[in-house]
Amino acid sequence: METSSIPIADQVRLAHGILQRTAEAAGVDILHIKGPSLHPALLQRSADGRSPVPRHSTDADVLVRPSQLERFQRTLERDEWRMTADFIAGSAFGHAANYWHEILGYCDVHRRFPGIELDAERAFDILWGSRQSLRIAHVTCHTPDLNAQRLIILLHAARSGRPDHPDKVRAWDDATVADRDAVLGLASRLDAEVALAAATGHLEDFRGERNYDLWRQFSTGDTIRWHEWRARIHAASSPIGALRVAVRALRLNQAHLRMDLGHDLTRADVMRGYRDRTLRALGELSIAMRDRFLRGGR
Incomplete structure (x- = not known):
């Protein structure tokens, strides 16, 4: 996908500002995380140690109050943001959906943050309760403390x-x-x-x-995928959740494949994707079995 000619750093900052305005218009609470919203105390310092170095980022990351997520997504779609990967396809944790805008580039819309196991709405309340303000692209944005x-x-x-x-x-x-x-x-x-x-x-x-x-x-x-899926199944909070993870393990992540190829998928692309996925899984399983055999032989 082609984006505008705006320098990427400016594009990301502009996206943060526009997303804040979008949230305010929709009556939605969002917190800006990572990238240009990061506190100066956590930034890399210049060679002389005197000044912070702006954080490099290729997209804008926001955490949305879960109970207001659907409203925010509807507003994004109305404002010509296109979803390129949904929550399930976005990551192993199912925590963020990826959107693309012709002028503003990419943004990740988080419904929770990986590693935080508390109910997502309660977790957002805690982070929101101690929020701070920061000007990004001349817009007052809310960030975690x-x-x-x-x-x-x-x-x-x-x-x-x-x-x-x-x-x-x-x-x-x-x-x-x-x-x-x-x-x-x-x-x-x-x-x-x-x-x-x-x-x-x-x-x-x-x-x-x-x-x-x-x-x-x-x-x-x-990076062995079947290790990841086994761990994800074990980490599921319920038997039904584990079953859902197992079913997703069998599916090709078409959103990621589409981004890798840079175009809408053809039937042949999908077939090749499943073939490559199967061959990789078999290869990893073979290596794992060999390693287990060698360990047992010592």
């Missing part, structure tokens, strides 16, 4: 497979004891302790939790 932003980027870093992720270093390693205690307290309120532990290197403290395997898989950079 500094402690919540620390937690959010730590949870995001936990999915990177990098124990030395720069966000983890700035938000945790370089934080004061008081800052860490505040983040731990917020994680407890939001039921985000397992994911936070995955980010900070303390995941083994939560061995036995139903979502332990899932966060181990992401935080270690394990």
Whole structure:
């Protein structure tokens, strides 16, 4: 998909501003997360350490009050935003849908944030209750407070497979004891302790939790898909939820394939996608079985 000629950094900031105006017009509460909404204390510093370096981002991320999500989506569609990946196709956590606008580029609309296990509406209330304001593209936008932003980027870093992720270093390693205690307290309120532990290197403290395997898989950079699906099934909160995850595992993610190919899918594209998916799964399973055999032989 082609976007406008606006520089990407300006495009993302403009998208944040427009999304805020859109939400206000619709009577919807949104919080701007990551990208240009990130608190200066969490940004990379210049070489002399005196000034923050603007955060690079290719899309605008917003967290929407779940009970107002459908209203916000209807408003986006009216304003010519096109959904390119729904919540189920968007990620392993089903947390965000991706939209594209001819002028404003991409945005991710979050209905919850991965790692926060508390009911999404209650979690939003907690984040909304301590919100702060920030001017983005000359528009007053709402953001989580500094402690919540620390937690959010730590949870995001936990999915990177990098124990030395720069966000983890700035938000945790370089934080004061008081800052860490505040983040731990917020994680407890939001039921985000397992994911936070995955980010900070303390995941083994939560061995036995139903979502332990899932966060181990992401935080270690394990890219074997059947490991991920097994962990996702185990992390499901109910038998019905586990069944839904298992059914989705069999489906081709056509939204991602469409974005990879850059055009609407043909029948042949879909058939090739299923073929490639099957071959990859068989190859990964073969490697896993070989490794298990070798381990058992020692």
